[in-house]
Amino acid sequence: TQLLEQSPQFLSIQEGENLTVYCNSSSVFSSLQWYRQEPGEGPVLLVTVVTGGEVKKLKRLTFQFGDARKDSSLHITAAQPGDTGLYLCAGAWDYGGSQGNLIFGKGTKLSVKP
Amino acid sequence: KAGVTQTPRYLIKTRGQQVTLSCSPISGHRSVSWYQQTPGQGLQFLFEYFSETQRNKGNFPGRFSGRQFSNSRSEMNVSTLELGDSALYLCASSSFGTGPYEQYFGPGTRLTVT
Numbered sequence: 093t094q095l096l097e098q099s100p101q102f103l104s105i106q107e108g109e110n111l112t113v114y115c116n117s118s119s120v121f122s123s124l125q126w127y128r129q130e131p132g133e134g135p136v137l138l139v140t141v142v143t144g145g146e147v148k149k150l151k152r153l154t155f156q157f158g159d160a161r162k163d164s165s166l167h168i169t170a171a172q173p174g175d176t177g178l179y180l181c182a183g184a185w186d187y188g189g190s191q192g193n194l195i196f197g198k199g200t201k202l203s204v205k206p
Numbered sequence: 207k208a209g210v211t212q213t214p215r216y217l218i219k220t221r222g223q224q225v226t227l228s229c230s231p232i233s234g235h236r237s238v239s240w241y242q243q244t245p246g247q248g249l250q251f252l253f254e255y256f257s258e259t260q261r262n263k264g265n266f267p268g269r270f271s272g273r274q275f276s277n278s279r280s281e282m283n284v285s286t287l288e289l290g291d292s293a294l295y296l297c298a299s300s301s302f303g304t305g306p307y308e309q310y311f312g313p314g315t316r317l318t319v320t
Contacts, residue, residue, distance in 0.1 A: 123306035134210070134296050134311030135249075142306050180249065184307045194307060198248035 115181035210312035231299030
């Protein structure tokens with residue numbers, strides 16, 4: 093059973109378009125992280141959200157944590173080819189705890205064509 | 207601050223052989239986790255070490271083992287390699303403080319078993 097569902101699995105868009113990636117669970121998380129991974133490299137931490145309803149912005153990327161802390165979304169405005177990569181969300185059950193309480197989604201593979 | 211480093215970056219082995227992968231965490235981080243990443247399964251947790259002790263273990267056979275040294279550097283070993291062990295092996299380090307749990311990944315070791 094996949095405890096953290098990401099959708100869509102694949103997304104191919106043109107440069108300049110907007111997109112939203114979703115991360116959903118039936119579990120409540122104490123925090124949730126978003127990572128971006130490029131082929132052959134390790135995931136890079138983009139942001140951590142902690143409070144229900146929290147919104148964080150990183151240039152053209154907007155991250156939101158659901159009010160109930162069970163879901164999150166990543167919105168990219170005016171996507172660029174450099175945004176291409178695998179986007180992973182990871183939920184932690186234990187604030188400041190151990191890896192044993194961290195779960196990863198399978199990721200959304202984004203391709204932005206020039 | 208230097209990031210997580212992993213060696214080697216690429217490795218080709220034959221079925222039945224064994225392999226040792228190395229990981230140096232971010233300075234000051236005492237927790238090291240290992241993951242296996244494949245296209246079909248995504249990121250799967252192998253094990254986590256903290257202060258030289260294994261704190262958590264994923265659902266992998268006993269052929270996969272690890273250890274952590276007093277300087278927090280970690281190694282993982284896979285014995286009797288199988289074709290299905292071909293994957294990107296990722297190491298991540300974490301610190302424990304007052305903030306939410308976050309992991310920082312290395313670039314990975316690409317293992318190919320022939």
